[in-house]
Amino acid sequence: MEAMKQIQQLNQLNIVALAGGVGGAKLADGLAQILPPEALTIIVNTGDDFSHWGLNISPDLDTVCYTLGGLANPLTGWGRLDESWTVFEQMEGLGAENWFRLGDKDLATHLERTRRLRAAEPLSSITRDFCQRWGIRPTVLPMTDDPLATVVDTVEFGELTFQEYFVHQHCEPTVRGFRFAGLEAATPAPGVLAALEKADAVVICPSNPWVSIDPILKTLKHQELFASKPVIAVSPLIGGEALKGPAAKMFKELGFEASALAVARHYGSLLLTGFVLDTVDSALAEQVAGLGIVPFSTNTIMKLSDNRRQLAEDMLHFVQRLSV
Ligand code: FO1
Numbered sequence: 361m362e363a364m365k366q367i368q369q370l371n372q373l374n375i376v377a378l379a380g381g382v383g384g385a386k387l388a389d390g391l392a393q394i395l396p397p398e399a400l401t402i403i404v405n406t407g408d409d410f411s412h413w414g415l416n417i418s419p420d421l422d423t424v425c426y427t428l429g430g431l432a433n434p435l436t437g438w439g440r441l442d443e444s445w446t447v448f449e450q451m452e453g454l455g456a457e458n459w460f461r462l463g464d465k466d467l468a469t470h471l472e473r474t475r476r477l478r479a480a481e482p483l484s485s486i487t488r489d490f491c492q493r494w495g496i497r498p499t500v501l502p503m504t505d506d507p508l509a510t511v512v513d514t515v516e517f518g519e520l521t522f523q524e525y526f527v528h529q530h531c532e533p534t535v536r537g538f539r540f541a542g543l544e545a546a547t548p549a550p551g552v553l554a555a556l557e558k559a560d561a562v563v564i565c566p567s568n569p570w571v572s573i574d575p576i577l578k579t580l581k582h583q584e585l586f587a588s589k590p591v592i593a594v595s596p597l598i599g600g601e602a603l604k605g606p607a608a609k610m611f612k613e614l615g616f617e618a619s620a621l622a623v624a625r626h627y628g629s630l631l632l633t634g635f636v637l638d639t640v641d642s643a644l645a646e647q648v649a650g651l652g653i654v655p656f657s658t659n660t661i662m663k664l665s666d667n668r669r670q671l672a673e674d675m676l677h678f679v680q681r682l683s684v
Pocket of ligand 1: 408422438459462526
């Protein structure tokens with residue numbers, strides 16, 4: 361009965377989640393298991409978007425949507441479940457670039473997205489329609505409908521487009537900075553600012569702070585929207601390592617220690633009200649508190665669907681505590 365009451369209260373929260381790829385998608389899925397669809401908006405990074413084989417690819421949007429729709433490949437985290445690779449193999453046979461793998465089902469998404477973008481339909485409108493067709497009920501929004509590209513400045517190659525760095529070069533080059541091409545002209549997609557205004561709290565998912573969350577924060581350009589409500593980030597670093605991707609490597613190469621504490625410092629107390637650390641990092645809680653950010657330790661590893669739900673529930677309880 362007591363547990364039922366708590367869930368009912370959690371149900372009444374209105375949440376905006378900021379998400380990149382796999383980590384963001386998993387927490388968004390946990391939140392979607394608890395919150396009513398009208399109380400959850402997920403704002404997704406589009407800085408990874410690029411053109412490949414003449415198609416517009418939006419990797420993070422697709423990872424979030426496929427995950428929420430139960431369509432994601434659980435082994436990679438990106439791409440489709442039960443995928444086939446006929447077109448990819450035929451393209452390879454014709455000498456096409458093969459460093460970025462596109463499966464047959466996934467290709468349908470890119471073909472239709474590209475067709476509609478060329479017909480001047482905005483990315484946010486295409487995403488809304490795809491979500492409806494895939495049975496996804498929370499609102500998923502690209503951070504912007506405008507072109508914005510994350511560029512990675514590397515010691516070995518100079519500037520690389522994000523997917524060149526991430527997939528083609530396997531995140532191996534040494535990072536010395538980032539640039540977000542198109543940032544000045546980019547405005548938040550329709551619905552983004554309204555969702556933030558309505559939200560009781562903003563959740564920053566355990567995505568890469570440098571290349572998944574920073575582009576969203578920089579595109580919003582309306583940090584005052586955050587000032588009146590709790591903003592809570594979940595650390596993507598656990599015991600100094602990222603579960604997936606180059607976040608820890610980036611912190612080190614940019615001259616910082618790779619730790620949950622460094623993530624909390626990166627966002628800072630002007631943005632964050634609360635910070636969720638994994639239990640293995642609970643010894644850092646005191647130092648997070650020293651930054652003026654309320655720490656909370658729990659299990660943040662989301663291997664199973666139940667773990668996603670549990671982390672979302674823990675987060676929402678934390679939001680409630682910070683809201684009073
Ligand atoms: N990541 C890879 O490491 N190799 C790939 O071939 C690859 C293909 C791919 C196709 C569609 C898609 O939506 C994502 C894909 N990803 C691939 C993942 C993606 O590049 C990154 O995970 C994100 O951009 C980082 O969040």
